[in-house]
Amino acid sequence: MDKKNKIKISILLGIMCFFLTAGIAIQINTVKKSTITVGKTLAENELRDSVFRWKQKYENAYKTLEANEKELDSLREEIANTDQSHSSLTTQLEQYNLLLGNYELRGKGVEITLKDGDSSILKGYASDFIVHDADLYEVVNALKNAGAEAISINDQRIVTNTAITCVGNTVLINNEKVGAPFVIKAIGLPAKLYGSLTIPYGYLKLLEDDGVDVKITQVEKETIVIPKYNGIYKFNFATIHE
Amino acid sequence: MKAKITITISIACTALILTMIMFTQFKTVDETDITALETMRETELRTELASWKEKYEDVESKIEETNAKIDEYKKELDNDANTAELLQNEIKEAESYLGYNSLQGQGVIITLKNTELRDIDYSDILALVNELNAAGAEAISINDERVISITDIITVKYISILVNTKRIQAPYIIKAIGDKKYLESALNIKGGYIDLKKSEEKSVECVVDDNIIIPAYEDKR
Numbered sequence: 001m002d003k004k005n006k007i008k009i010s011i012l013l014g015i016m017c018f019f020l021t022a023g024i025a026i027q028i029n030t031v032k033k034s035t036i037t038v039g040k041t042l043a044e045n046e047l048r049d050s051v052f053r054w055k056q057k058y059e060n061a062y063k064t065l066e067a068n069e070k071e072l073d074s075l076r077e078e079i080a081n082t083d084q085s086h087s088s089l090t091t092q093l094e095q096y097n098l099l100l101g102n103y104e105l106r107g108k109g110v111e112i113t114l115k116d117g118d119s120s121i122l123k124g125y126a127s128d129f130i131v132h133d134a135d136l137y138e139v140v141n142a143l144k145n146a147g148a149e150a151i152s153i154n155d156q157r158i159v160t161n162t163a164i165t166c167v168g169n170t171v172l173i174n175n176e177k178v179g180a181p182f183v184i185k186a187i188g189l190p191a192k193l194y195g196s197l198t199i200p201y202g203y204l205k206l207l208e209d210d211g212v213d214v215k216i217t218q219v220e221k222e223t224i225v226i227p228k229y230n231g232i233y234k235f236n237f238a239t240i241h242e
Numbered sequence: 243m244k245a246k247i248t249i250t251i252s253i254a255c256t257a258l259i260l261t262m263i264m265f266t267q268f269k270t271v272d273e274t275d276i277t278a279l280e281t282m283r284e285t286e287l288r289t290e291l292a293s294w295k296e297k298y299e300d301v302e303s304k305i306e307e308t309n310a311k312i313d314e315y316k317k318e319l320d321n322d323a324n325t326a327e328l329l330q331n332e333i334k335e336a337e338s339y340l341g342y343n344s345l346q347g348q349g350v351i352i353t354l355k356n357t358e359l360r361d362i363d364y365s366d367i368l369a370l371v372n373e374l375n376a377a378g379a380e381a382i383s384i385n386d387e388r389v390i391s392i393t394d395i396i397t398v399k400y401i402s403i404l405v406n407t408k409r410i411q412a413p414y415i416i417k418a419i420g421d422k423k424y425l426e427s428a429l430n431i432k433g434g435y436i437d438l439k440k441s442e443e444k445s446v447e448c449v450v451d452d453n454i455i456i457p458a459y460e461d462k463r
Contacts, residue, residue, distance in 0.1 A: 003245055010249045017256035024263050047287040054294040061301040068308035075315045079325050086322070089329040096336035099391065137372050138365070145394035160341065160391040163376035175293055232300040233339045238380040238419045240338060241346035241455050 062230070069102075101159045101229035105150045107187035109224050110194050110216055112139065112204070115181040117211035129211030131182055133166040136173075138203045139184055140164070146196035148186040150226045154178040157229040174231050181213075185226055190218040341390035341459040345381045349419040349454045350374075350426055355445035356412050362444060364397040367405075370416055371395070373435045377428035379418040381456045385410040388459040406459070422450040 076094075080087040097103060114136075117129030140158055143151055151158040156173040165172045170179065186193055197204050197216060208214045311328070318324035337343050352370060354362045371389055374382055382389040387405040395405050402409050418425055429435045429448050439446045 006245045006249060010245075010252060013249075013253060014256070017260065021256075021260060021263060024260070024267060028263075028267050044284060044287065047284065047291065051287060051291045051294060054291060054298055058294055058298040058301060061298055061305060065301050065305050065308065068305060068312060071312055072308060072315070075312065075319075076329070079315070079319070079329070082319075083322055083325075086326060086329065089326065089333065093329060093333050093336060096333065096340060100336060100339055101391070133372075134365075134369065137368060141368055141394055141396070144392055145396050149392075158391075160339070160389065160393075161375045161379065163372055165372070165376045175297070232297075232304050234300060234304070235338065235345075235347075235380050237347040237349065237421060238338075238345040238456075239347055240334075241344040 100233065101150070101157045104228045105187060105226045106222055107149070107224055107226075108190050108219055108222050109148065109185065109187040110143075110190055110197070110218055111224065112184040112186075112197070113181050113213075113215040114139070114184070114207070115213035117213055124211070131171075131180060131207075131212055133164045133171055135203075135207060135212070136171065136182060136184075137164045139197075139207075142197055142203050143184070143186045143188075143193065146188065146193045148188040148193060150187045152185050152226045154183055155227050157227055159229050159231070174229070176230075185224050187224055187226060190220055194218045341381070341388045344455065344458045345419055346453060346455045347380070347419040348422045348452050349379070349417065349450070350422055350429070351449050351451055351454065352416045352418075352429070353445075353447045354412075354414040354416070354439075355447075357443060357445050359443045362403075362412060362414055363400075364395050364403045366439065366444065367403065367414060367416065368395045370435060373429060374416070374418045374420070374425065377420065377425045379420040379425060381419045383417045383456045385415055386457050388457055390459045406461075417454050417456055419454055419456055422452070426450050 076090045080090040098105075114131045116131055119126055119129070136153060140151055140153070153164075153173055156162075156176060156178060159174075162174055163172075170177050171182075172178070194216065196202075199205070204214055204216065311332070314328055315325065318328060334343070338345065354366060354370070356362055367384060371382055371384075384395070384405045387393075387408055387410060389405075393406050395403065397403055402411075403414075404410070426448060431437075436446050436448060
């Protein structure tokens with residue numbers, strides 16, 4: 001009798017323990033799921049909404065600005081046509097806008113693709129074969145040295161005050177997010193750009209040695225399209241020093 | 243007696259398993275620290291919102307500017323002298339952005355010096371220019387060489403540094419016009435440019451100035 005009772009108790013205890021464990025396991029799962037749903041709380045959704053609204057507002061305003069600039073261009077053309085003495089001024093202005101990156105350009109040159117190395121094959125520091133912000137502006141600098149006339153990375157035009165920065169895992173160019181793979185396009189003499197960038201101990205070679213996936217191709221036909229700068233030139237602090 | 247031992251062992255086993263599971267659960271809850279995750283997302287969203295707002299405002303002010311220009315051109319379409327002046331103004335504005343005019347304004351002056359341990363490398367200057375641009379610099383010069391869209395900063399055999407294909411010598415003085423407080427704090431931020439260079443045993447100094455003069459680019463294209 002005493003023995004039977006003990007067995008009953010132990011079985012009961014066993015079952016209780018089993019349920020407890022099951023309960024805990026279920027709880028673990030719910031905690032995992034709930035963090036995701038909790039993350040999308042009302043306040044965040046509202047924020048997401050307003051980010052979206054402001055982005056749309058910006059895009060609409062940008063379209064208006066583009067229309068205005070087109071109108072200005074046609075007005076200047078009209079002025080140039082009515083008076084010969086003005087045409088030299090309008091040509092100069094057009095040339096300046098070209099240098100400022102305010103027009104989309106087409107030409108021959110090189111195309112470079114940078115991709116993070118495959119971490120499952122490569123050994124060593126992961127940081128070595130990841131493409132960093134510094135790698136991008138070093139390549140841009142090398143392209144300028146080789147005489148590139150216009151450069152873009154993932155359709156972001158490189159201008160005088162372009163910054164290439166890193167926030168967490170995302171790269172920002174002209175304050176806009178760009179992701180890997182990074183496609184760098186440059187207009188200039190293809191052979192000169194290619195030759196200058198592929199020299200031994202050049203920056204691209206260093207990247208390749210570190211394990212970054214580097215591709216560079218010469219484009220002999222005028223098929224490279226570099227978009228216009230989508231930012232705004234504005235001085236808040238600088239004035240002309242006479 | 244035998245039964246007693248089996249019971250104790252089985253209870254001990256289940257207790258052990260239970261404690262282990264509980265500990266792992268505590269750990270996971272700790273790791274997925276819900277509040278940290280949420281605030282991080284929120285701050286990220288807030289910075290994104292701020293950046294779109296700023297961009298929108300910039301475009302809006304540019305729209306007003308272009309509207310004013312359009313009106314002026316239309317008004318003066320028949321007046322040759324005035325249209326010429328309007329064009330001249332636009333050209334002058336474009337020249338400023340291209341770096342063809344000397345500019346003045348508030349900003350920061352950074353001095354990079356070689357130390358006994360380490361020399362300043364071209365990439366130190368290149369990284370600094372990028373940092374300054376990220377902090378909203380409007381004009382930058384390196385030892386009075388204006389930085390423009392085609393400026394390259396290179397080294398020749400690690401002996402001398404060339405900017406705009408002109409040789410420059412240490413100490414390297416980099417001037418930047420922009421919001422002086424913002425520029426200074428961007429460089430002095432913990433783990434920022436100055437911290438990094440000091441950890442590399444390089445000499446870097448940053449001072450703010452209310453009247454910085456940056457020369458024009460010399461060889462116009």
